Amino acid sequence: MIPNSTQYLDADPAGIAAAADLLRQGLLVAFPTETVYGLGGDARNGEAVAAIYAAKGRPSFNPLIAHVASVEAAKRYVEWSDNAEQLAAAFWPGPLTLVLPLRAGHGVSSLVTAGLETLAVRVPAHPTARALLSAVDGPVAAPSANPSGRISPTTAAHVRAGLDGRIAAVLDDGPCSVGLESTIVGLAGSPALLRPGGVALEQIETVLGTRLAHHKPGDLLTAPGQLLSHYAPDAPVRLNATERRGDELLLGFGSVDCDRNLSARGDLIEAAANLFAYLHELDGTGRPIAVSPIPSEGVGAAINDRLRRAAAPRNS
Numbered sequence: 599m600i601p602n603s604t605q606y607l608d609a610d611p612a613g614i615a616a617a618a619d620l621l622r623q624g625l626l627v628a629f630p631t632e633t634v635y636g637l638g639g640d641a642r643n644g645e646a647v648a649a650i651y652a653a654k655g656r657p658s659f660n661p662l663i664a665h666v667a668s669v670e671a672a673k674r675y676v677e678w679s680d681n682a683e684q685l686a687a688a689f690w691p692g693p694l695t696l697v698l699p700l701r702a703g704h705g706v707s708s709l710v711t712a713g714l715e716t717l718a719v720r721v722p723a724h725p726t727a728r729a730l731l732s733a734v735d736g737p738v739a740a741p742s743a744n745p746s747g748r749i750s751p752t753t754a755a756h757v758r759a760g761l762d763g764r765i766a767a768v769l770d771d772g773p774c775s776v777g778l779e780s781t782i783v784g785l786a787g788s789p790a791l792l793r794p795g796g797v798a799l800e801q802i803e804t805v806l807g808t809r810l811a812h813h814k815p816g817d818l819l820t821a822p823g824q825l826l827s828h829y830a831p832d833a834p835v836r837l838n839a840t841e842r843r844g845d846e847l848l849l850g851f852g853s854v855d856c857d858r859n860l861s862a863r864g865d866l867i868e869a870a871a872n873l874f875a876y877l878h879e880l881d882g883t884g885r886p887i888a889v890s891p892i893p894s895e896g897v898g899a900a901i902n903d904r905l906r907r908a909a910a911p912r913n914s
Contacts, residue, residue, distance in 0.1 A: 604762050606754065609726040609771035617769045618733035621646075625766035626653055628743035628757045629730055631722040632776045633693050633796060634750040635757050636665065636740030637765065638730075644707040644871030647739050651709075652867060652897040653764045654746045659870075659904050661712045662739040663695050663780070664719050667731035672696075672719045675704045675737055681785050681806060688805045691723035693780040693796025708874035710739045716786050726771040742779075743768075750779070783810065831881040835909035839888035847880050851890040860890075866898045873901060877908065 605620075607613035609630070617627045624646040627638050637654065639646035641664045651659065666672050669686050676682075676698035685696060697718045700706065704717070711717055719737070722728060731738060742750040743757045743765075751757045754770035761768075781795035783802060790811040791799055803809055842848050850856025852864040858876045860869035869892065880887050889909075892901050 604758075604765055605767040606758075607767050607769050609769055613769060614726065614729050614733055617730055617767055620766045621730075621734050621738060624649075626650060627730075627767045627769060628751075628754075628761065628765060629727055629740070629769040630724050630754075630771045630774055631665070631727045631740075632724045632774060633722070633779055634752055634774055635743040635754070635768075636727075636738075637743035637761070638665070638738040638740040640734070641707060641710045641737035641739040642705045644709050644875075645867055647707045647709040648867045648870035648897060650739060650741065651870060653761060654741065654744070659709060659712050659873075660741075661714060661716075661718055662710045662741055664706060664710060664717055664737035665722055665727065665731055665740050666719060666737050667728050667735075668721060671731075671735075671737075672721065673701075675701060675706055676717050676719055677701050679785055681789055684805050685783065685785075685802065686721070688801075689797050690721040691728065692721075693723070693776055693778070694802075695720040695780045695782040695793075695795075697782060697784040697786060697792060699786050706737060707739075707871065708878070709871060710737075713874040713878070716784075718782060720780055724771070724774075726769065730769065831877055831887060831908055833881050833884065834886045835905070836886065836888045837905055837909050838891045840890070842888055844886070846886045846888040847883060849876055849880060849887055849889045851892050854890055856890065860892075860901075866893065866896055866901065870897050870901055873904060 607616055620627050621640055624643045626649055628635050629638055637650055639650045682696055695718050697716050700715055700717050744751045744760045752774040754768050757768050776796050779795045781797040782793040784790040784792045788811055848856040850859040860872050892898050894902050
């Protein structure tokens with residue numbers, strides 16, 4: 599959903615309530631955290647998450663951080679652990695993101711996780727962000743509120759310069775205090791530093807009483823801020839298909855006879871929202887997958903990037 603114009607809301611109770619209502623409608627709202635301004639969309643709404651990529655011009659589907667209001671809220675979406683409890687007690691609210699296994703019935707869009715079985719989750723310290731998240735009462739996916747490749751925004755004016763007219767609203771509460779992205783720690787296995795940031799590695803290791811593994815080139819990528827990690831179907835994938843061959847299932851786009859349609863009306867935002875879920879579904883049949891041509895304009899470029907990697911030859 600793309601608004602006709604961007605509202606600029608004060609960070610008072612009326613502005614926060616208005617911003618929360620827009621998020622619940624599936625629209626995008628930029629809001630302050632202690633690190634940078636985030637471009638928020640309902641993490642449970644695939645089309646809202648797809649609209650984040652479209653608004654930013656983000657070139658590919660990376661995992662996004664889900665922002666929540668409290669530890670209790672985080673536990674609705676991820677499998678909690680003793681390590682998570684220790685780190686949350688020490689550093690939440692604050693600039694620390696934890697990557698944990700998704701729990702059953704989480705309801706988070708697979709576009710947030712880039713098809714992975716883990717979720718990056720954070721409780722920000724900024725009081726306006728926490729008030730907004732409490733009002734939404736759900737996870738808000740929020741990368742930095744700037745066009746992809748541009749400098750991260752630490753004021754509402756920075757957001758206006760890059761995204762005015764492309765998002766529903768900006769919740770303005772002055773400059774961010776930290777201005778450095780959150781540290782990301784993976785807790786799906788042995789604790790690992792996935793991205794350095796606003797909480798020092800040494801502080802984290804002191805709390806856990808152990809050294810953290812470090813992400814190395816060639817390792818599986820599991821978090822925002824790293825190179826893209828792609829869900830690779832077990833089945834072979836053929837792109838730009840206009841018909842089925844042999845035993846193939848056809849993942850369609852637009853007006854086409856197919857087994858699953860990313861968007862029958864040819865809407866790239868809807869297609870992006872459905873992409874990971876439909877690939878998983880078709881892959882579960884064990885049959886080869888053919889995919890209709892997807893236009894490379896707008897978010898279609900990201901869809902095609904994801905599909906090319908899904909179709910790439912894999913090592914045996």
